[in-house]
Amino acid sequence: MKHFKQKVCIIGGLLISSIAVSQTVLENELSLQAGDSIEKFSWQKDFRENPQDSDVMQNKTYGEISGVYQLIFAGSSASALNTESAPVYGGAGCIYSPVGSTSFAAYDVPLxxxxxxxxxxxxxxxSDTSASSSRVVLYSIDNTGTFATEQQIDSTGDTGYDSTFATLPGGLLIDNFTHKYGLRFITNEDGNTQEMCAVRLEIDSTP
Known part of the structure; x- marks a missing residue:
């Protein structure tokens, strides 16, 4: 019994320590500046959300009764389709096409x-101060190589930092046996007047 109590105390202490460390890491994430390590960034603090959007209203914790959870993909996690347009990190997880590169650039994140x-x-x-718009595309590719756009969102040009939510009517049911899925960030501008920052997916584990 004595040994059992000691084990409980040790486990409890480890849990408290883990929580304290996690809180410290979160505080560090919220203080990210341009040029800092990407790992320190927290997306949620900069989203200006409409409280009526379903991804704001729904439960954000995977595994609870509703089965709804969210995944966030920073622009800085994407890879360039064209090596001449390797992304430049603009801070806060955002990326942009390098100055002098092709005016069209695309960056992919496999899902x-x-x-x-x-x-x-x-x-x-x-983050957009250009008159034109950037775009993100949620796509699928089937076993025959056919590319399909499942949903896309354009930035509203010249508005600074902002975000937009779009639903997928009926939902996109994931079938990894027959399809591959990904996100594609697309820009028509070079330079930091048009930065692509993040995508947050709202997902149901029990559709």
Whole structure:
């Protein structure tokens, strides 16, 4: 019994320590400046959300009764389709096409979401002072190589930092046996007047 109590105390102490460390890490994330390590960034603090959007209203914790959870993908996690347009990190997880590169640039993030889950909607966040718009595309590719756009969102040009949420009517049911899925960030401008920052997916694990 004595040894059992000692083990409980040790485990409890480890849990408290883990919580304290996690809180410290979160505080560090919220203080990220341009040029700092990407790992320190927290997306949620900069989203200006409409409280009526379903991804704001729904439960944000995976595994609870509703089965709805969210995944966030920073623009800085994307890879360039063209090596001449390797992304430049603009701070806060945002990326942009390098000055002098082709005016059209695309950056992909492959998605690994469990089969049977359904994507209900997505939010695109950007920092844009250009008259034109950037775009993010949620796509699928089937076993024959056919590319399909499942949903897309354009930035509203010249608005600074902002975000928009779009639903996927009926949801996109994930089937990894027959399809691959990804996000594609697209810009028609070079330089930091058009930065692509993040996508947040709203997903149902029990559709």
């Amino acid at each position: 690994q979401i469990p089969s049977g889950h359904s994507i209900l909607g997505m939010r695109y966040a950007w």
